[in-house]
Amino acid sequence: MALSQFQEWYAGRHEYQKNWKKRTNQKIVGYFCTYTPEEIYYAFEVLPVRILGSHELEDLTESHISPMFCPLCRDILAQGLSGKYDYLDGITFGQSCLHLQQAFTSWEIHQNPGWSHYLPMPNHVQSPRAIPFLKQEYGLLIKKLELLTGRTITDADLERGICIMNEVRQTMKQIYAFRKQENPPITGAQSMVMICSAFFTDAREWLPAAKQAIAELEARPLETGVFERDTGKRLLLVGSENDDMAFIEMVENLGETGAVGATIVVEEHCATTRYFWDETQEGTRDPLTAIAERYCARTPCPSKDWPKRRRMDKIVEFAREFKCDGALVIRQKFCDPHEADMPFVKKALEEAGIPTCFLEFDVVTPVGAFSIRVEEFLETLETEYDFFD
Template sequence: MQKFQEWFENRHEYAKEWKQRTGGKVIGYFCTYVPEEILYAAGVLPVRILGSHEPQDVTEPHIFGMFCPFCRDCLAQGLKGRFDYLDGITIAQSCLHIRQAYTSWDLHRPREFSYYLPMPHHVQSKRAYPFLRSELAAFKEAVEKWTGKTISDADLDRGIEIMNTSRRLMREVYELRKRENPPLTGLEAMYLVLSGQMVDKREHNAYLEQKLKELSERQPDRQTGERLMILGSEDDDTAFMAMAESLGTTFVVDDHCTGSRYFWNRVEPQEDRLMAIAARYIDRPACPTKDWPERSRLPHILKLAKEWNVQGAIVMQQKFCDPHELDIPAIRKYLEENGVPTLFLEFDVTVPIGQFRIRVEAFLEMLRQEDLF
């Protein structure tokens, strides 16, 4: 599993080497509603733009200080030139904060290509499908113009197959985490999914295919302890995951756009490839910006908790993250009413590991006392 961690930690070096090796273009995307199928069909490497979890002082002139730390951290990476190898940037409409990060990046560190994709918020409307299908056609045309390559149905089929293979393999890994003694930790699973957002999925898929048999036979060298779920805002905080699991617990499942929400459903075949892709993104487990008027996430999250035999859930929110801040009270109430205790934590660019350790320890102590009685 070390390879996935190395890919994630050396993601900039990987992308630069990929460009040199293939002569292809690399595009950075800010949101997982961006249809990577179309980018792979065009021979473009999509890489997720994430922060570095370091204090920074470069974003204040460009973005409000009360915008979430994740979007400010992402923008800082662009302003500091850490993604200067990108040929393009793109975003699908998600929240106002990350949209501002994209806009400021585009203004102050412009690339040869940029594209804003109007992903519908009202995904529960039947009109969302034809609307997104038409927007995907416009996106495909823009990518064709940028790359000088016509994207055929065969190209789209290839892009869909690359993405669906990745989703299938990651679902198989997550199935292994249902075991009484999961063969991988939550931290290892986080590296697995994050690296899949950074490197060429054909390479990632091939390596993961090899590792699956090894994983299925792997005997963990640690006690599982309490089985936890983590959910909420974007989360790539590996230091927090390592700290929490060092206390004798294991994250067995998640609901994050850097986790299961990213790969949960696949593109189902249709004659109209763009409509098939549109349906996949409309039907995926929703981000809270799109989970209305019905809260479709609640039964999905509870199903994950039940099927993965979760004993408690850590519900985290990036500070000032308005969509999740509105969502979290309903999620906590729903989980607790259904027998899943929760702990709420508010994350910032840098997480106060010492303070959070005390709170996680207290939460685990509570769970252990409940087991005693």
């Protein structure tokens, strides 16, 4: 099954990346946030890989990042300080939150691979001034990448980068279309592994596997869904970055032991839809502007979602489109961009008739405690009739 390939890539990201470098003799740059324009890296034949945490307890970052910053940034920095990414040729950060920025700067101080770039991604993305500014910043990035790679690029190279990334986005949206079905043939956990493996691999190698996965999902009988499991309650996962597989699997396995089961049918966070949902316009005369437009117009991180709240509409739209029964509103501890949005996210969902359950995440999730809370939440979604049936 193609889906097992994604699990292999997800679990063996370092082996894959080291091997890729050996096979291709090309450079790899690690990035910390989805505001990194991967299109430009592909144009340079540089592999951009997202650095995520390992969800393991660590004791390396205490002296580098104050404990009031989010567990994700500490977990990410721990990956660097422990030397797991010593094969990278560079690191980059597209300005988003103060938390990840510190992981980037500490990594730069202590594990500098020799090339690093801070991209001042504009915060005022709703301003018409943001796009020309970002285009100029991309120009500076391109000059730095020329130094890293020793090559120059053309608009055709940029167009190629755009097409590669758009194909990944379109493919993931096809996968998400399956999740709209009454009995989705793919679970939230499988979908999450799939998109995360896209962060870790060369898109040109990920895409054939993804297309194979689509073919296999199309062949699955609609009435039985995955593993002939009961879909249970359909949940939206919304909030901070989350690739905590132990948590997602716990939620989706509750049906095996509890009265009510669940399937996560859609997410609104930066390890999934905020990363891939929006595409870059292809075939324009000015591909760099097209890329800048895409990153300014994409569903924003809350730190860039002002003065108008654009993200709320998307959240409610997802909840309706994927027919969600409830929403798990999650937040990395200390994640202030999301903390400032949380009451309004809850309000928007509840006004749309979607009950919510709030959970705060740390590096390691207390799966046992969370399972009780999620189970209780699921039971509140049941009608009395269903519950005693």
